[in-house]
Amino acid sequence: MPRTSALRALGALTACAALGLAAVPAADAHGGRGHHDPGHHHEHGPSHRHHHKGHHRGHHAKGLQDIQLLSFNDFHGNLQPPSGSGGRLVTGHHIDPATGTPVDETTDVGGVEYLATHLAQARAGHRDSLTVAAGDIIGASPLLSAAFHDEPTIEAMNALGLDATAVGNHEFDEGYLELQRMQNGGCIDDGDGANNQNSCAAHEFPGADFDYLAANVKYVGTDDTILPSYTIKRLHGAKIGFIGMTLKGTPDIVTASGVAGLEFTDEVQTANALVPVLRRQGVKAIVVLLHQGGTPSPQTWTDPATGTSYTVNPEYDYACDGGGSLIAASSPVLDIAANLDPEIDMVISGHTHQPYVCDVKDPAHHDRLVTSASSFGRLFTETDLKYSRRTGDIVRSSVKGSNLLVTRDVAKDPAETAIIDQYSELVKPIASRVLGRITTDVTRTPNAAGEQPLGDLIADAQLADPSTVTNGQTPVIAFMNPGGIRADLSYAASPYGEAPGDVTFDEAFTVQPFNNYLVSLTLTGQDIYDLLTQQVTGSNAGFHKILQVSDGFSYQLTPSGPVDGSVTLNGTPIDKAASYRVVTNNFLQGGGDGFPAFTNGTDVYYGGLDIDAFADYLEAHSPYTPAPLDRITGTQ
Template sequence: MSPTSQRRKPATSRVLAVAAGIATVGALAVAVPASASPDTSVAAHGKKSRTVDVQLLSFNDLHGNLEPPTGSSGRVSELQADGTTKTVDAGGVEYLATHLRQAREGNRYSITAAGGDMIGASPLISGLFHDEPTIEALNKLELDVTSVGNHEFDEGAKELARLQNGGCHPAEGCYEDTEFKGAEFPYLAANVTNEKTGRPILDPYFIWKKDGIKIGFIGVTLEGTPNIVSAEGVKGLKFHDEVETINKYTKVLERKGVKSVVALIHEGGSPASSAYNYDCDSPGAGDGISGPVVDIAKNLSPQVDALVTGHTHQAYVCTIDDPAGKPRMVTSAASFGRLYTDTTLTYDRWTGNIVRTAVDSANHVVTRDVPKAQDMTQLVTKWKTLAAPVAGKAVGHISADIPGRGATTPESPLGDLIADAQLEHAKSLDPEADLALMNPGGIRSDLTYAASGSEGDGVVTYGEAYTVQPFSNTVNLLDLTGAQLITALQQQVSGSNAASPKILQISEGLTYTLDMTKSGADRVVVDSIRLNGAAIDPAATYRVAMNNFLAGGGDGFGALAQGTNPLVGSDDLAAFNAYLAAHSSPAAPIAPPAADRITVIK
């Protein structure tokens, strides 16, 4: 066992259709070839014992992070015996491969599964090639099965089908001499159907078989995927309730004689501590975790034996009681390949069930003190070489770290910088542009001062900027009334965002107070909203810049979708790079913005 691990024990097919619609087929089942290692379930008298341990290795939200992530994205927080925390460098597919291979040693029965968002919002080394490098890496990791996440739909169902089945990109062709072979593991999306046919677009479940052992996996993404993905990415698709879908297919598996079920759910929760080894079963089972996964876990059929979750990028190993009042393991391994979870499922050969009281699970840090997996090093080197002419180009200079994804405050310095860049781009299109808004989820990383390669400290490369904003969104201009703008700010903390606020990053000149001691829309102090010192006039019209995701009402900002007089500008990364180039140099780098535009009352 890794010294940086937490162990918890409870108390008691292929793409079947794309948007156009293709008929569904039977669920994919794979008979795993026998291992050369001895069957450790054989008792001394030569007969197989009644129970056998099956290892389940899992991870989630890799997001194409093949190289070790930098900044806060490449660290995990570890709780110490004295109650303090320290950070540990973690992640990188070369190290993840070594850790998984070492974990499998001596385990005749081992399954590797994932909880979605393997691709999408990826660094340049993967994103530049439409995530083919990540699929190749997952094949080498011997991934057996994964659910889809919301980011699997960033480029739409047809592109997801290509990544599953293989073939060259329809616009850019092949990146290598040989045709892309596709994923050697099935993507599951039981709750995603074609709007016209009502049929699943992906196989809903997968059955793992070996030596008479049968374990079913059901994969779903969050029902709210259309609210956090561009409209084009989910066009023609319908997303269904997670609990209803999993319970439906649990019955299907049971009719097929599969009584042991694991749910792969791209939806998650938030533990009370960010430390990966925090005891979220304190003082009682599941008391230290909140969020959507709690209600899902409490309502899933008792026939489901364990939940592998994701989406929130949090680390937890908890037990949450099922509807029958029995504890059930719920896990998540943070994100970006920094952790993996090792769960022992004790399988009863006589009944075909998992012995729930014997389930054991732990999160382990993907430390960087192990040898790199040579095959992964070769893969990373190959794609880095192809990306190098683009990735290494200097686009700007900074004087210190500029936190974005790793910021601990609702307003981040990098969020301010991006919003300012979008406003400057908007003014070049229309001098009447007044302000810019940026969704926090669109900021995928930090800008770090330390060099990531040979470029030198303080140099921002194209690859680093791409990692921050990898979505290729456009910067759009819309007319909004002052009343609509006020409503949009209130939607940050109300409606679908009430439980988990999404605080927009704002351009210079816009200021207001956010009172978190209040609830819902009242958290936004309307009388405090100012633009260049003047109060927002509900009846006036303002020219507002935002990316096309927000312009479509994404992240629950329906008020922004009501904008009129649209004008589409360049992509957001180009706008950001142009701003860095215009406002920095080796002699005069950009300093981190103060992030003082939003006054937060706690």
């Protein structure tokens, strides 16, 4: 029975693991899920769901069978069309006559109603078609999905015909028990909407019709994976094996409690070890679904009128067929793809939210396609290939892929519309509540040193939150990771018809969708210097992560770290030998985002949720005007 009670404060995405809430497993027609050795898999024949409709275009000349693969990645629960830059892609360039410089031409894309329609249209005429994904289907989701533990997104994926996906790092946001519930179904007894999350609000959650694959995620000290390592799909005699993996570094970028008791193994070693397992089952056609990716190179665009060349943001189809490439230094997928067993025919990747369709040489020096379809359902990749009935393998030279825009000029898929409409009604009481007002946009646009107006606001909100005060110890510095700030606060936005400048809970949640706990801890001054250095060194050397800091704390940054003596609290230099009470979120406190110095903290105390602190601060400081960016100076 639907449950529509009002929701009070947004619940922790780590609830299952951190608070010991056990997911209720459902019976599985393919055998019990949840404890799997590396060889455990799912296998489906040609009757699996609905992918063989339409006029057949699967010819078999010379024993070759046409097969279509449709893929996407990093959907992140974006059921409704994403807004702002997250709902656009670069499709061209032109010269702005006012400035004489090139500007991006963009197209509005995304929205699961349109994605489902585009996928259905793409399948037309293909007898043998499969739809797969490369992780982060859920997690860091808009409120419409997150308020219901991402159950709406799983239902939406069922409706659009997803066959299999790798797990991504965000699949662990609520802990692996909750991930297993996403596969198996069942409900959480969350008190009919306690903490603004409501499991089974509309009906009994059925779980995923598709296969979640986690080949490199094992229980510590065992060879048992938490979900199947691979799945075998049968298409009119053809057999294709899919191996699914998340990035090995997942524990470094998720909340520690979400992956406690798990081990994440090397991507190349894991996949290569499964090749003979699949071969013994007569499977030679193998595709890896990998939640790790790359970054396209900048694009050089030439103004056709003047012949002048400029460096511009790459168009969605620039890498690699459009002339671009993947930057080796910042593209982990390249090293992985170059070392995967030559028997693996294709890599569908994700994680970096970038679009590319590239050939990467395998160890036998043959081209192997590596793809990624941006994020948020804005693109999907269509790959056409030929399967040799004689060899039982994919003809590598036949593999051709392209990224296609999920434009919004097609009919909405009615099944997806029904899902959105149902949950939109259920979420209204909390989503539409106005928290406070802003007098202008509060953005993530940084100064040269990396300080953001919105980062200042969030850090100040965390410092002001009373939930982390314990035994008379009140935090004096707050640190916020920039990757946890997911959207700007727009003055003009009015999703529920509220006045310009009004900030709703929905808008606040879109900014901070992870529902982390705030944590207070004691660090030494040296630890603080180490944190500031780790922003630009170690695992963050290639892509700097500048922590956002609270009012009263300031320093000068250089490309190698803070200037010694410049780190001050209320004008007084930080003493490296002294102790300071700080507040951060549980993701950073566990050493996430490459900040191991946080794990040196003592007297660790968990407070409330970061979204509650943010909401309370907006209510208490309305109307809010961003202050000058003077906390972090210098350059990165």
